[in-house]
Amino acid sequence: MNSIDTSLHIFYFIVMISSAIYFYFLSRKPKGVPLYEYVIAIVITGWSGVAYLSIALGQGLLERPEKTIYFARYLDWVVSTPLLLLSLALTAMFYHRKINRTLIASLIIADVFMILTGLIADFSPDSLKYIWYSLGLIALAIILRIIWDPLKRMANESDQLAKHYKRMAIYLTSFWVLYPLAWFFGASGVGLTKGIIDTLAFIVLPIFSKVGFGILDLHGLRKIKG
Numbered sequence: 001m002n003s004i005d006t007s008l009h010i011f012y013f014i015v016m017i018s019s020a021i022y023f024y025f026l027s028r029k030p031k032g033v034p035l036y037e038y039v040i041a042i043v044i045t046g047w048s049g050v051a052y053l054s055i056a057l058g059q060g061l062l063e064r065p066e067k068t069i070y071f072a073r074y075l076d077w078v079v080s081t082p083l084l085l086l087s088l089a090l091t092a093m094f095y096h097r098k099i100n101r102t103l104i105a106s107l108i109i110a111d112v113f114m115i116l117t118g119l120i121a122d123f124s125p126d127s128l129k130y131i132w133y134s135l136g137l138i139a140l141a142i143i144l145r146i147i148w149d150p151l152k153r154m155a156n157e158s159d160q161l162a163k164h165y166k167r168m169a170i171y172l173t174s175f176w177v178l179y180p181l182a183w184f185f186g187a188s189g190v191g192l193t194k195g196i197i198d199t200l201a202f203i204v205l206p207i208f209s210k211v212g213f214g215i216l217d218l219h220g221l222r223k224i225k226g
Contacts, residue, residue: 001058001068005199009056012203016049019211026218032225033218040087041214044080048210051076067187073202074119080210081115082108085143088172091217092151092165094224095158100150107146114139122188133189137180144173164220171216175209 020042027038051072054060060072085107093099114136121132147169155165182205183189186198193201 001055001061004196006056008199008203009052012207013049013053013056015207015211016045016052019214020046020049023214023218031222033221034090037087037090037218037221040083040090041218044083044087044210044214048076048080048206051079067191069122069188070202071119071122074115074122076206077118078112078115080206082111084172084210084213085111085147087213087217088147088165088168089151091161091168091221092155094155094161094221096154100154103146103150107143110139110142110146114143118183129188133180133184140176140180144176147173160224164224168213168217168220172209172213175205178205 023038023041023045027035027042030038051060054072054075055070060070060075062069062071086104089104089107090099117132117136117139121129121136124132152162152165152169156162178201182193182198182201185192186201187194
């Protein structure tokens, strides 16, 4: 890694840890939003920042002659993305007394499967990596179907919650569909966006999909309860 890559990952770490601290102070006055919603946001940003710090320190990556594999990204995603989906699912079930654990488990299993197939694809030769990549896309399609069908129907039981959930679902979907595109065109895929552009993609996307999501979701729920 060059100095620019290191600086970008340090910047990411600072943004994430600062966001975790912000969510903590926000939780001091929850305004009717369950405390676990804040805890999830804190863990997502805190863990993601620490994972990327390992990259900045030269530990969360494996440099090969043909490409560099940032395995710490997958360590980040396998924890933070299931929590993001949990947060979205809990938003949909905000007024439900009973949490649909089966639906949440389905989301988490599909998501972990998607992340792990991406990791395997990154370590695979060109002749095999797109098999794993395709399996990950199938998992993503399952996740999006759950978001836009059963979860959306649950949120529709309240007009105000339905509007908020739809905004959050559109927001998360918009960024999540960019991840496989960034992977495909980046060093892990066909290699059209190697170097700084590839690094920036996986700095900017997580900031918006994690920090941005947390801020919008928590403030939206606080407004509903207010």
